Amino acid sequence: MQKDPSKKYRPFPPIHLPDRQWPNRVLTRAPRWCSVDLRDGNQALAVPMNVSQKLELFQALVKLGFKEIEVGFPSASNTEFTFNRRLIEENRAPDEVWLQVLVQAREDLIERTVESLLGAKKVIIHMYNSTSPAQRRVVFGKSKDEIKAIAVNGAKMIKERLPRLKGTEIMLQYSPESFSATEVEYAREVSEAVMEVWQPTPQRKMILNLPDTVEVAMPNVYADQIEWMCRNLKHRDSLIISLHTHNDRCTGVAATELGLLAGADRVEGTLFGNGERTGNLDIVTVALNLYMHGIDPKLDFSNLHSVIDVYERCTGMTVPARHPYAGELVFTAFSGSHQDAIKKGLAEWEKNQAPAAAKGTAYWDVPYLTIDPADIGREYREVIRVNSQSGKGGVAYLLESEFGIELPKDMQREFGPIANDQVDKLGREVSGAELKTMFWREYIDRSAPWSLKRFETESKNGVVKCRAKLSRAGKAIEFKGEGNGPLAALVHGFSTAGVPRFEISAYSEHALSAGETAAAIAYIQIKTADGLIRWGAGVDTNIELASVHAVLSALNRL
Numbered sequence: 177m178q179k180d181p182s183k184k185y186r187p188f189p190p191i192h193l194p195d196r197q198w199p200n201r202v203l204t205r206a207p208r209w210c211s212v213d214l215r216d217g218n219q220a221l222a223v224p225m226n227v228s229q230k231l232e233l234f235q236a237l238v239k240l241g242f243k244e245i246e247v248g249f250p251s252a253s254n255t256e257f258t259f260n261r262r263l264i265e266e267n268r269a270p271d272e273v274w275l276q277v278l279v280q281a282r283e284d285l286i287e288r289t290v291e292s293l294l295g296a297k298k299v300i301i302h303m304y305n306s307t308s309p310a311q312r313r314v315v316f317g318k319s320k321d322e323i324k325a326i327a328v329n330g331a332k333m334i335k336e337r338l339p340r341l342k343g344t345e346i347m348l349q350y351s352p353e354s355f356s357a358t359e360v361e362y363a364r365e366v367s368e369a370v371m372e373v374w375q376p377t378p379q380r381k382m383i384l385n386l387p388d389t390v391e392v393a394m395p396n397v398y399a400d401q402i403e404w405m406c407r408n409l410k411h412r413d414s415l416i417i418s419l420h421t422h423n424d425r426c427t428g429v430a431a432t433e434l435g436l437l438a439g440a441d442r443v444e445g446t447l448f449g450n451g452e453r454t455g456n457l458d459i460v461t462v463a464l465n466l467y468m469h470g471i472d473p474k475l476d477f478s479n480l481h482s483v484i485d486v487y488e489r490c491t492g493m494t495v496p497a498r499h500p501y502a503g504e505l506v507f508t509a510f511s512g513s514h515q516d517a518i519k520k521g522l523a524e525w526e527k528n529q530a531p532a533a534a535k536g537t538a539y540w541d542v543p544y545l546t547i548d549p550a551d552i553g554r555e556y557r558e559v560i561r562v563n564s565q566s567g568k569g570g571v572a573y574l575l576e577s578e579f580g581i582e583l584p585k586d587m588q589r590e591f592g593p594i595a596n597d598q599v600d601k602l603g604r605e606v607s608g609a610e611l612k613t614m615f616w617r618e619y620i621d622r623s624a625p626w627s628l629k630r631f632e633t634e635s636k637n638g639v640v641k642c643r644a645k646l647s648r649a650g651k652a653i654e655f656k657g658e659g660n661g662p663l664a665a666l667v668h669g670f671s672t673a674g675v676p677r678f679e680i681s682a683y684s685e686h687a688l689s690a691g692e693t694a695a696a697i698a699y700i701q702i703k704t705a706d707g708l709i710r711w712g713a714g715v716d717t718n719i720e721l722a723s724v725h726a727v728l729s730a731l732n733r734l
């Protein structure tokens with residue numbers, strides 16, 4: 177790296193817009209969306225999609241609710257041309273869906289593009305040429321006027337050919353490519369020159385797409401550029417202002433959101449931000465960011481897993497684990513305190529707020545979860561996962577949500593660190609099933625020194641008498657006891673057999689599973705005369721026996 181980067185790089189010049197309005201606005205509705213997955217996204221793949229992959233992705237985009245889809249660059253290759261023809265000839269686009277095609281401002285390419293559109297219902301012809309100083313100087317070696325002439329001539333060539341698309345509803349779109357690196361006054365001049373040719377009206381608008389082809393500044397600068405254009409262009413009411421951001425500085429989403437505040441009507445982007453270099457704008461994120469603020473995004477991501485599947489299968493790309501909303505880990509908490517907060521938040525939501533939310537009197541406000549994962553088809557089971565960073569809350573949550581094991585709070589405090597120690601030794605994440613095995617090993621499967629051979633009770637006038645046959649370190653022990661319940665009788669019996677005194681300081685139980693052979697689980701805390709406290713747990717089809725096993729489990733852990 178440079179010792180003094182200012183010798184090699186310079187700051188981006190700000191836009192003069194002292195009375196900018198966008199910072200005081202809020203978004204209240206979804207923009208028009210245009211997916212460019214099949215064009216910009218496809219152009220960025222090491223192995224571009226074949227026709228059947230493009231068809232599959234096209235159907236998925238339609239299903240998500242996209243009404244404008246840039247399907248390709250028909251003049252660029254036979255695959256692109258054939259794909260376009262198949263969409264049209266096989267009538268694959270629903271009536272309300274516009275097929276958008278991209279073309280450079282060159283006659284041969286425009287000719288071939290128009291050919292590819294014959295017989296279509298609704299099309300957007302998207303013409304572009306690059307306008308930034310670097311593009312003018314390095315790529316084209318042309319003056320500002322010459323670059324403007326490329327745009328104007330291309331616009332004329334398209335206009336001349338429109339009568340050939342009789343019966344097709346047509347919208348025209350122009351992009352001054354590299355707009356964000358272009359002087360705003362010049363971008364306006366070129367755009368207005370194209371408008372002069374196409375003559376849009378408020379009834380027959382044209383799309384003016386203002387691309388952040390390469391992110392060169394902070395998102396507030398892009399917003400200023402968009403607001404400047406919206407305020408200074410002629411015939412604003414005849415234009416649909418469209419945003420097309422890339423993500424070179426990792427602010428593609430922010431630039432689009434601020435661009436919408438600045439007055440844009442439409443957004444181009446791709447699923448999960450696939451696209452050249454660091455990608456295009458991620459439409460999923462912008463749509464779900466709106467959703468998170470209670471705005472209907474008009475795109476349906478209620479089964480995000482299936483969208484990821486199609487996307488990964490067709491593009492060969494993968495969605496990273498930390499990708500907003502979609503990544504495997506974005507609704508997952510490993511940290512104990514986060515798990516605890518989520519567990520409490522979800523419980524409060526289920527109990528109090530979900531019913532109130534249905535009446536519009538409560539809103540989602542669960543710590544660490546920006547939206548309800550269930551809304552996009554994610555499962556609560558994914559939310560809490562356990563590794564060595566996790567605490568008792570996560571352990572208890574998994575045991576309860578996966579196996580219906582409802583550990584009493586105090587017992588969670590005892591078992592949490594035990595489980596944590598074992599997970600730490602494993603040095604990896606553990607599953608709910610592994611936690612259950614640890615719990616069984618620690619409490620249920622303990623049979624030494626005490627184990628149960630037989631336990632019977634009879635009750636008369638509120639007094640319960642018990643007869644117990646136990647084994648202690650292999651030696652048979654029998655005793656009788658009585659009390660106001662089976663457990664009191666058992667504790668009394670132990671005292672008559674010379675076992676050091678203890679009392680039962682906490683008890684709870686519940687059914688584990690439904691059915692005739694349903695098992696019950698009992699949790700018992702004992703306190704010895706020396707003040708030692710231990711939990712035990714027992715499982716049996718008979719609840720009385722489950723609690724006897726639980727007492728023995730606690731004694732075995734002394």
Ligand code: KIV
Nearest residue numbers: 304351353354387389
């Ligand atoms: O990024 C870009 O500028 C483009 C244009 C063709 C719109 O993809």
Ligand code: ZN
Nearest residue numbers: 216389420456
């Ligand atoms: Zn692009």
